[in-house]
Amino acid sequence: MRARFAVPLGADFSKLWTSTAVSNLGDGVTMVAGPLLVASLSPDPAAVAGAAFAQQLPWLLFALISGAWADRLDRRRLVATVNVVRGAAVGVLAIAVASGSVGVPLILIVCFVLGTGETLADTASAAFVPALVPPASRPRANSLLYATFNLINQFAAKPLGAWLFVVAAFLPFGLNALTFGASALLVASIRPLPAPSPSRAGRLSAEIAEGVRFLFGHRLLRTLAVTMAVANLVFCAAFAIFVLYAMQRLGLSDVGYGVLLLAFAAGGLLGTLVAPRLLRAVGASLLLRLGLLVEVALHATLALTTTPLVAASMIVIFGIHTTVWGVVVTTIRQRDIPAALFGRVTSVYSLIDLAGAAAGSLAGGLFATAFGLTATYAAAAAAMLAVAVVAWHPLRAAAT
Template sequence: MAEARKTVRGAKPRFDANYWKLWVATVVSNIGDGVGVIAYPWIASSVTRNVLLIAGIGLAQQLPWLLFALPAGVITDRYDRRNLMVIMDVLRAALIGVMAFVVLSRQDGLPTPEVIEAGLPFAEDLTLYGVLLVGAFLLGFAEVLRDNASQTILPSIVDIDDLETANGRMWAAEGVSNSFIGPLIGAALLGVALALPLGFDAVSFAIAAVLVATLKGTFTPPRAKGAPADRPTWTVEVREGVRWLRAHTVLWPMAVTLGLMMATFSFQSVVFVLWAQEILGADARILAYLGTAGAIGGVLGSLLGKKTAERVGPGTALFLTLVTLAVVPGIVGFARDWRIVWLLLGIAAFIATVWNIITVSFRQAIIPDDLLGRVNSVYRFVSWGMLPAGVITGGLVVRATEVAAGRDLALRMPYLVAAIFTLGVALWARPKLTTEKLEVARAEGDAARKERDAAKGDTPDTGG
C-alpha cells in the first residue's frame, strides 16, 4: 500500500474508490451518531434528573480514553486497520441493538416528553440507568479503537499532500450528518418511541461496517527491513510512541493544549441537556435545531479551513480558534434565547473544524506510518483522556453551585468557568504553536518520514 501511494505522489489530487467508500461509511455512521446526540441525553433525562447521575453516563463513555487509548495504539500498529474498524462497528451495532431492546421493554414506565419539558418530578428507573451506564462504557472502548484506526488509515488511502483536502471533505460530511441530518431524524424518532433512535443507530453502524469491509488493499503497517521476527512487548511499543511524542517540540504542546480544551468541552457538556431544557426551554425539536448550527459551522470550516490557515498562517489560525472558543461560552453562559445560542454554536463549530483540519493533517503528515497508531493514541490519550476530568469537575461544580446559589446559576456556571480557563490556555499556547514552528516541524517531519518509509519492506506485518 505504501508503494501505491508513492506512484501517485505529486500527481493531480484525485481520490479513488477507497476514499469514497470510507467517506460514505463516515456519512452513514455519523447520521446514526447524530441521532444519538439527541436520543441518548434525552433518554438519560427520562431516567433521572440528577446532574451527577447524568454526568456519570458521560464519564462512563469517556473513561475508556484513559484506560484504553495506549493499548489501542499498539493494536492499530500491529493489525489490519480496516478489519479493526469493521469489527468495532459490528460490536457497536450489536451493543446498541441490545440497549434498544431494553429501553423498549421499559418504555411504558418512563415519563412523557411533556413531563420532561416541564421539569416535573418523576420516579427514577435505576435499572435502565445501569444499562445505559454499562452500555456507554463499552461503547467508549469500541469508539477509542475504531477512531484511532480510522484516523491512521487515511494516509494509506490518499497522498500526504492531499490530507487537508481529504480531511476537509470528510469533516464536511461528518458535520452535516452528525449535527444536521442525524439530530433532525433523532427528534422525529423520539416522538414515536424512545427505543427507535437506538435501533436506527445500530443499523447505521452495521451499514458502515459493510462499506469499510469493501476497501481494497492491505492496511497493516509494514515493518522496517531487518526488524526482529518477534515483536517487542506491548509496554515497549507504547513507550516508543510516548517518547516520540514527548520529544516533539510542536506535537507535544499541541496535545496538551487540546487536552485542556477537551476538558473544558466535557465540563460544559455535563449540563447541556438540562441547561437547554430548563434555561432555554428547549424540547427535542429545538435541540435538533441547535445541532444544525454545528453542521453549518462545521461544513463552512471544512471548506474554508485550509484557505484560512494559508491566509493567516497555521499558528495564527490556531491561536484565533482558542480565543474564539473562550469568547463563545462566555456569551452562552448569559444567554436565554436559543437563537443566540444557535449562532454561537455555529461559530464554535466553524472554529473547531479549522483546528481539526490543521492539527490532524499535520500529525498524519509527519508521523511515520509504523508509529502512527501509537503516537496518535498517545496524543489522544493526553488530549481526549482529559474528558473524564472535565466531566467529574463539571458535575461537582454544578452540584456545589446549586447548593450555594441555586439551580439557574449552577446550570450556567460551567460555561462561565470554561470561558476564563480557555483564555488562559490560549495565552499559554500562543508562543508554542507559531506558524514558523509548525512549518519547520512539518518540513522536518516530511523529510524524516520519507527517509524512514524508504527503509520499509513491502510485506506488511501479519500481527502477533
C-alpha cells in the same frame, strides 16, 4: 462544494467515505437521543454527565494498548469487527428501551462498551487516509471527511435523533445498531492494508513507549495535545450538562434542543469551506491561537445569555473554529507522524486529549450540581482565558 470534491480519490477511499457517512448518521442520532434518554430517567446533572464519562473512560484505560494493536493488526478487519460488537451493544439498548426495562446502569454499561470500541476503531481508522490517499490528495480527502461529518453527523442526524426519540425512544438506538452493521460491511470490503512491522523489541510495552517518546519529543504535537487536553476538560465540563442548560436556561423543548445543535453543524460546514482560505490568509499559528479566544467567547456568551438565537449564533462561530482547528491539526499529524508509528502516536495524542474530556464530563455534573448551570459556563470562560494566555506563545511554532 461539489466541484471541489469532484476528483475521485479511489475506490477504497470511496468505501471509507461511505462507511464514515453511514456511521456518522448513527452516531449523530445517538448523540442527541442518549442525553435525552438519561434526562427522561433522571433529572440529576451527575447522571447525564455520567453517561458521557462512561463512554470516555475507556480512553483512559485502553488508549495506549489500542494504539499498539492498531499498528500490529490488519486495521481494516479490526475496525469492521469492532463495529459489529458496537452494533450489538447499542442493539441491546434499543431492545431494553422498547421493552421499558432500560435503566441508567444499563446505559452506562453500553456507553462503556461503545467507548471501548472507539479506542480501537478510531485509532485504527485514523491511519486509513495516509494509507489509501497519496500526500498531494490528502487535504481534499480530509476536507471531504470533515464536510461529511458536519453535514450528516452534526446537521442531519441531530434533529432526526430528537424527532425519532419523540416518536419512539428506541428508534434512534435501533437505527444506530443498523448503521454500525452497514459500516462494518463497507470497511470489510476495503482492500487489506498490511500492518506496519512491530517495534524492534516486539513487546507491547516497548511499542507503546515508542509512541510516547515520539509525541513528547515533537514540540508542536506535544503543545497541541496538552493544550487541547485542558481545553477539552473545560469544554466537556460545560457541555456534559448542555441538554439541561438548553431546557432550563434557554427554555427549549426536546426538539428545540436538537435544532439548537444544528448551529454546531452550520458552523462546522462553514469552517470546511473557509479553512483553506483562512489558512492561506493568516497562517496556521494565528488560526490556532485565535481559536482559543473563540472558545473563551463561547463560554462567556452562554453564561450571560438566555436567548436561544444569541446562543446559536455564538455556537456557529465556535463550529467554524473547531473545523478549522481540526483541518490544521489533522494535516500536521498526517505529515509528521511516520506510518509505522501512526496508531501508537495517535493513541497517545488521543489519551491526552480525551483524558481532559473525561475529567471534564465528570467534573461538569458535579460542578453544576454544586454551583448551578450558569456558574459552570462562567468558570469555563475564565479557565479558557488562562489556557489561551499560556498556549499563545508556544503555538507560534505551528506550520502546515
